[in-house]
Amino acid sequence: MGAAFVHACFQLSVSVLTLLSSHTIGRRLPNRRLLSLSFWYILGVVAAITLLVLGSGSLLRFIAARDTELAVNLSLVIAPVVALMVVLFYYRRGSGTRLWLPRPAAEYISTRAKKTKSSVEAFSLGTSTVFAELPFAVAPLLFVGYTVQAFPGDMWLRLAMVYAMFVALPLIFVAFYLSSGHKLSIVQRWRESAKTFLQWTSAGTLLLLAVYLFTLRSGSL
Numbered sequence: 001m002g003a004a005f006v007h008a009c010f011q012l013s014v015s016v017l018t019l020l021s022s023h024t025i026g027r028r029l030p031n032r033r034l035l036s037l038s039f040w041y042i043l044g045v046v047a048a049i050t051l052l053v054l055g056s057g058s059l060l061r062f063i064a065a066r067d068t069e070l071a072v073n074l075s076l077v078i079a080p081v082v083a084l085m086v087v088l089f090y091y092r093r094g095s096g097t098r099l100w101l102p103r104p105a106a107e108y109i110s111t112r113a114k115k116t117k118s119s120v121e122a123f124s125l126g127t128s129t130v131f132a133e134l135p136f137a138v139a140p141l142l143f144v145g146y147t148v149q150a151f152p153g154d155m156w157l158r159l160a161m162v163y164a165m166f167v168a169l170p171l172i173f174v175a176f177y178l179s180s181g182h183k184l185s186i187v188q189r190w191r192e193s194a195k196t197f198l199q200w201t202s203a204g205t206l207l208l209l210a211v212y213l214f215t216l217r218s219g220s221l
Contacts, residue, residue, distance in 0.1 A: 002209050003140035003147075004166040009202035010090075011191065012099055012133045013045050016125065017171055018187060019113040021178045031179045038175035040119040044126025045171060046164040052130065052137070053160035056145025064149065071149075072213060075142045079210040082139035083203040090136065090199055097191045105132065143209050 020041060024034045064071035092098040101109070109129070116122050130137070148159050174187055 002205055002212075003143040004163050006202045006205050006209075007049075007137055007140040007163075007167045008170055009198045009205075010133055010136055011097065011195070011198065012101070013126070013129045013168075014170055014174060014191065015097065015099060016109055016113055016129045017041060017174055018178075018184060018191075019110055020116055020122065020125065021174075022184055023114045023116070025178075025184065031181060035175065035179035036119065037116065037122045038171075038179060040122035041116075041126040042168055042171045042175060044123035044128075045130055046126075046161070046168050047123075048127040048130035049164035049167055050157070050160045052134075052141055053144055053148060053163055054156055056141045057148035057156055057160070060142070060145045061149035071146060075139070075146055075213055076210050078142055079139045079206045082136055083206040086136060086199055086203045086206070091195055095192070097188065097195060100136075101132070139206055140209075143213070146213070 017038065020037060021034060024037055060071045060074070063074070089100045092100065099106075109125075109132070112121075112125055112128070116125050144163050148156055151159060177187065178184060
């Protein structure tokens with residue numbers, strides 16, 4: 001579950017959910033409508049993560065069938081690189097919760113969130129945020145993919161869905177919290193106060209996972 005914890009620490013999906021909620025609340029739509037859009041948004045996130053886990057598992061099984069060391073080394077090399085990227089680049093400097101996204105990408109996502117009014121648009125927005133976060137999510141996805149590929153194929157979907165649901169837990173909490181009438185500003189203040197903790201904890205956990213995998217590999221030599 002270490003990989004799922006790291007993935008859940010990444011904030012792009014939460015950030016876009018707060019944008020979606022803000023625009024929905026601004027249109028003075030009822031809370032049940034906000035909950036409905038949030039549900040479809042989270043479903044899109046879960047579906048995209050599930051597909052990425054299955055894809056990661058398939059890729060690593062394909063690689064492991066030809067070179068077991070290469071399959072392990074991918075995770076061992078990428079994890080420290082991503083950990084360093086999280087510390088240096090994930091959050092923009094200064095106050096607030098601005099993320100690493102280039103301005104055109106951030107403006108595009110913000111515009112899409114503002115225009116989202118249907119379940120299909122919310123679902124699509126959820127999947128988009130997952131793929132947009134791949135430069136960082138690739139590290140935990142490789143770890144979970146390496147784990148999944150060791151199981152029989154008929155278990156992959158269940159494992160991928162469990163992982164995706166764990167990653168989506170912060171989104172589920174935020175969705176219920178906001179749709180029950182609580183202020184968005186409280187969520188934003190929490191995100192700002194917790195960003196340093198999430199940044200360093202996710203980077204440290206990635207390094208610990210790399211050490212753990214290295215130890216397993218060394219023990220099997």
